[in-house]
Amino acid sequence: MAKIAYILLCHKDPEGIIAQAERLTAAGDYVAIHFDARARSTDFDRIREALQPNPAVVFAKRRLKCGWGEWSLVAATLQAVSAAVDAFPRATHFYMLSGDCMPIKSAEYAHALLDREEADFIESFDFFKSDWIKTGIKEERLVYRHWFNERNNKALFYGSMKLQERLGLARRVPADLQIQIGSQWWCLRRRTVEAVLDFCKRRRDVMRFFRTTWIPDETFFQTLVRHLVPEEEIRTRTLTFLIFTDYGMPVTFHNDHYDLLVSQDFLFARKISPDARDLKERLGNLYASQGVRFSISNEGRGLFQFLTGRGRIGRRFAPRFWETESSLGRERTLLMVICKKWHVAKRLVERIRQETNLPAVDYLFNEASTPLPDLGGIQSTLEKRTRHRRALMRMLFDYWQSDTLVVCIDPANVDLMQDFASDKAVLRLLEVDCDFTDDYLIGHARRVGLAGESSPREVIDRLLPTIRYDVKFESDRIRDADLPGLHRIRQSAGVDENSVALAAFLGIPSEAAQAIARTPHLFSD
Template sequence: MAKIAFILLTHKDPDGIIKQAERLTATGDYVAIHFDARAKAADYARIRDALDSNPSVAFARKRLKCGWGEWSLVGATLEAVKAAVEAFPDATHFYMLSGDCMQIKTAEYAHEFLEREDVDYIESFDFFASDWIKTGIKEERLIYRHWFNERGRKWLFYKSMELQRALGLARRVPEDIQMMIGSQWWCLRRRTVEWVLDFCRERPDVMRFFRTTWIPDETFFQTIVRHVVPEREIRTRTLTFLMFTDYGMPVTFYNDHYDLLLAQDFLFARKISPDAAELKARLGLLWGERGVAFPRSNEGRALFTFLSGRGRIGRRFAPRFWETESSLGRGRQLFILVCKKWHVAKRLVDQIRARTDLPAVEYLFNEEGGLPDLGGIERTVEKRNRHRRALLRMLYDHFKDERLILCLDPAAFDLMQDFTGDKAEARILEIECDFTDDYLIGHAQRVGLAGAETPREVIDQLLPTIRYDLKFESDRIRDAEFPKFERIRQSASVEANGAALARFLGIDEGLAREIMATDYLFVD
């Protein structure tokens, strides 16, 4: 049976540490604690007094003064690991935690999960080939020696790097290791931990190298584990659920995130707000429960991206620039059907194709395929968006027509602005559909905001946001006051919708009514 030794790195909140250690050891697991040497001596004494008598708790023999981005964080981890290996010979797994982490599953679930596969869980991506580092310096973390902390001594940090660059003092990564990178929150088997400690003793050259790298807690274990363990025995993921904002800061969880956290396919989560007393209490009780079934919808990151992303489309930042290549062509006409329910727009396009000679393409900026060979520009959605005007010019030429119907999602507001600002005549027809709760739930599942097992409480919180988001997209289009704009509604009569379609396409109103009389047009 799996028995976990938790490697607990802490620097504050002694009462929280005591509760965390007592909770984790109450189910038969272990805890090895490193408490930052920078912290108050009285706080450390309180922790020792409370936990020294607990045989399932060990303390790092050497306490280090830890600094963000420094080797000291790895050194502190190794000290706690050594204490755990020595004190708990029957521990099968070693799980890295911080004082801000809390369990989001039961101990019973965690043990069963770890017993399923004889593997290690650690993010381990190629340092140079992956895009794991989004901002800031990259190879400079390794090839230059870092003696100063960027946060506390910024001028010296960058000045020393500039000086090394000027003097040609860049160094090589040790030749026999592949540099990897990933989250510092891992769970390793006992055999792997012992191999890592053996490596540390046998390779002082590698240890010297890492001691002066920048942010080694994201590279040291990630690299060494990959060096000593076969790739087939590594799952390149963390078992601790964490997210980061656009600004590189960890997302903090609060009282109303309980159901969301339990639905994620992880064992622990960080960071839990120190003010989230209710959440901490509920999660604290969870660890010792038995027979709990957990729905695993795992939509947390997609949901956060969706909710925080509302600010990126004109509510918080200025609109992004769209491409400014040459015109679609003066005298050409572009008919834009805008509809959130893509199947409705596609059915309308089919009816227009069947009754007119107007060429049409559907959601070409959202879906792959569906276009003729245009020399490669049509192969990916990314290429189509990057060369949008060139793509449309080629379609006009392909169809040998000066008219073209195009379907757009209401979220593609920048495309509408771009095309209506062109020398060509662009017309917009918004198709306003009704949205039931069942449809919105299906929509959330299709785009990854929810899963089949997402708790109803999460769905109920999500639905108003999705409904408001759809309303915002529609309101934004109307507020733009595009010069040639029409709207048809699912709730309107065939006559009213036919008149709007006739004005939009410039066709006979009787023909437009025939098209709008299609009985299955708005069926979900």
């Protein structure tokens, strides 16, 4: 059975550290603690005094002063790992934690998972090819030597880097290593940890290299594990649930996040607010429990991105300078059917094809599988279609040899509507206003990954008002954009009212418009 040695890096909250260590060891596991030497010595004395009698707790032999982005974090981790390897010969796994982490599953669940998977859990993506680094310097982290901390000595940090660049002092990565990058929160098997420690003793050149890299806690273990362990024995993921904001800061969880956290496919979560006492108590009790069955929905990160993105303008396609394309042509008319329920719009457009013989395309800017003719590759991806949207539309007009074209578009794409409205061609829009039941919105949330089949009802109930408001917000944005030629049909309206809007939108006789408005089950889900 798995026995876990938790590697606990911490620098504050002595009472929380004591509680964490007692909770983890009570379940039969071990804890190795490194307490930052920058922290108050009285806090460390309090921790040592409380935990010294516990045989399942060990302290790193040396306390190091740690700084974010520095080698000191890796060195502190190695100190704690070495202490754990020596003190706990029965430990089968070593799991990195911070003082802000809390378990979101039971110890029973964690041990069973590790027993099933004969593998190491560590994010390890190719440093140069992946897009794991979202902002800031990239190759410069490795090829230049970093002696100063960017947060504390910004001028010296960048001055030193520019001086090395000017003098041609860029260095090579160790030839036999493929540098990897990923989260510092890993869980490794004992033989992997022992292989890493042995590698550190043998390869002083690699140790010298990483000592002067920037943010080595995101590259050191990730690279060495990939170098030492067969690929089939590595799970490129972390078992600790964490979310980062757009500004690179970790999201903090509070008392009302319990249901969300326990439904994620992770063992721990970071980071828990120090004031979330109720959450900590509930999660602590959960870790000690037995026989608990967990329903995994795993929608946490997608849900966070959705909720935090609601206040932005141009949410589906962020505001940007659109690539300038030439006009579609003054003599052409583009007809856009705007509808959140894609199946309703497709049903309507199919009937328009039958009644008018106009060429029509479904959600070409939203659905990659939309059938399109071969246009030389410009149609191959959603990104290309959006970037070259006017060229794409011109080619579609030419392909069908028609001066009128009908397309479907999602209400979120106001940016695209405004862009086509600025063209010399005639643009007319038809907004299809549908009714949205709670069941439909729940299904929508599951289809787009905001919820899963096993999402707790409490999470769903909190999510529903936001999704409903989001649909209304998109409709309001279309109206506020003051787009020309905007017409509207409604699920709650009668055939006569809707046929008037359809006739004006399509430029067809009222009889043909009424035939379209009478489409059987037009608004059905």
